[in-house]
Amino acid sequence: MTTFTTGAPGAISRRTHPLWFLVPAYVLLLVFFFLPTVFNFVYAFTDWSGFKAAINPVGLDNFVQLTSDGTLFRSLRITIVYAVLVAVFQNLFGFGLAVLLERDTVVNRIARVFFLVPVLMSALAVGYIFQALLKGTGWLADTTWTIVVVALIHAWKWMGLSMLIYLAGLKTIPLDVTEAAHIDGASQWRTFWSVRVPFLAPAVTFNVATALLGSMNGFDIVQATTGGGPARTTEILNIFIYRTFGQGLFAQATTMSLVLFLLVALMAFPVIHVLRRREEIL
């Protein structure tokens, strides 16, 4: 805690500049971060559209209309299914790769680079490449399983990042702990699951949270691969928002993005809370 006492004998004055020097920084924060968020709330309660110039408040009309129509709930359900699938796949793949490529051999270093390349690729490029690869196979035409295929593609793109974070986690496990386990007579298997894996808890927290919440806000990969099809079974909320905005229904689209924001927030807090509790054993 910094104290701003001035003139007291012996105290070091940290206050070298007047506080109002912070104003430009706060103005930027206000204009580019705070106001857009406020508008995201405000416009959700208006009839803003591409059809007329005036913007009038309409109260909860947009919410009532959206909840009376099943499309929003369907999109929400698809979004959650997608996010959970991505979180599971991305972490399984990333964890597996990290364990496989843990030793710092030349082959492993090269392999790590290859798995990291998709992370650096454009998400749209990834989507279009897979669309072309899977064209004619029927993999993107099944109304039940296409969502799984798209989640796998999303996980494929980002698994390199999870791998990197798990690798970092594995590298920071203190050697004396594993050595102690070894001296105590624990098998390799036992050491791995009971000693090393619990140490990865912070990496799990970060990876699960970013994968889950990142894919809740997903758009690019799904749009490029299926565009929401077949029969809208992969129409995650952001694609629905994009379609609605494109029809000139700006207020309705804003309302949906507000719903998405609330959903992400509602999911983020419990998920992060539970995962952080797992870290308490450390």
Add this chain to the structure above:
Amino acid sequence: MKRWIAIGAALTLGLAACSDPSAAPETASGTVTWADPTAKLDGVKLTIWAAQNSNTVPKSVVDAFQQATGATVDVVTVPDPYEQSVQTKVATGDKPDLAFWQPTASMLTAINARTNLQPLTDAPWLPSLDPALKDITGLLDGTRYAALVTSPAVEGVYYNKEVFAAQGITATPKSFDEMITLARSLKAKGVTPFHEMGADRWATQWWVQVQLADAAKAGLWDRINSGQAKFTDPDVVKAIETYDGLIKEGLFNSDIKTAKFEDQGTALLDGKAAMVVQVNSFFGQLQAKADTATLDEKIGFFPISPSGNVGTFIPDQSNALVAFKTGDAKREAAARQLLAYWMGPGYQAFVTDRNTVSLETAVPSPAGVPKALLDVHASLPTAVGSMQALAVANPDLYINLADMIAGTMTPQQVATATQDQFVQLAKAAGYLK
């Protein structure tokens, strides 16, 4: 404390700015002046927005206009989905001088024509237009906002002449029912009668619309606009059910769920399917795949409706231009002048360069226009308006129909979802209070 006042002030200012940036005073539709098409415009710079499929349309006419007037005209390609991109740009206050735009009531409403567009009242080229086409589209509540430059698209049936001939069919069907009878006999002989693109979706709606052509003539869309009729009424539902029934009967390609627009063109050209219900852009695809001689030999067109050979017209974005109110009187006048040049002294060169059908009685169509396109154009005078042309809002009927093809919606659900969305859009546009 002062700080909080400052933040409060900034916030209030920010909220005060919370109005549509595209808002401009709605001018009363008074008289519109039209300059001589070739009057000098040195130093005037105009911008035209075009889509990926229309950006080559203005090339020659723009070059000629620049030479004749000294103006600079920049054709900017706005990425697809074009309508969506343009609406978003306009909503945030970004406007060109001219843009390609679907000249229908619903799309003029969608771009807020009354506020954003210049009325083209008493345009000098109107008397030269074919009287049957003059007022076919481009009007919103009696005010003209769009200039039709090419022949508007028509929903109808493109067929493979060789497949028909091989099966001994000499005359094209005279009504929708006759067409279905013909399709059943083709199927019995092992020919796939129809081709549909379930994956690319947008063509699915033509099947419902051509079945509603007679109802459209009797004012169906006016009644839907005013809320007297609905998509869930028996006549519309029946059209959707008929389409569903024909698919289930096996009269379409077996890969209907996954077929795309590209596949449709290939299938018809190769004779893998006998007929395709489509619009002009489909023929554009065929033109990219085969030359005019081959097309004249292989591909024919006939309009269809339950009662006879009535087409359903659907002007699209590449058919027309709108002029924006930019607030700069000089550029606004220059934009009108460009349209007057295009449809006046420059029109003959334009249709020749584009090898397209002429809309003006005094300007003959070039000799190289494919036969099928002439047939499409010939069907226009008796054609009725499509949903896009006459409804005040344009719901995603095609997406719902594609879902029906994929098996996730019933015809009744298609009708309900379409009606709900229509009401939502119409209300946002200020109709259906």
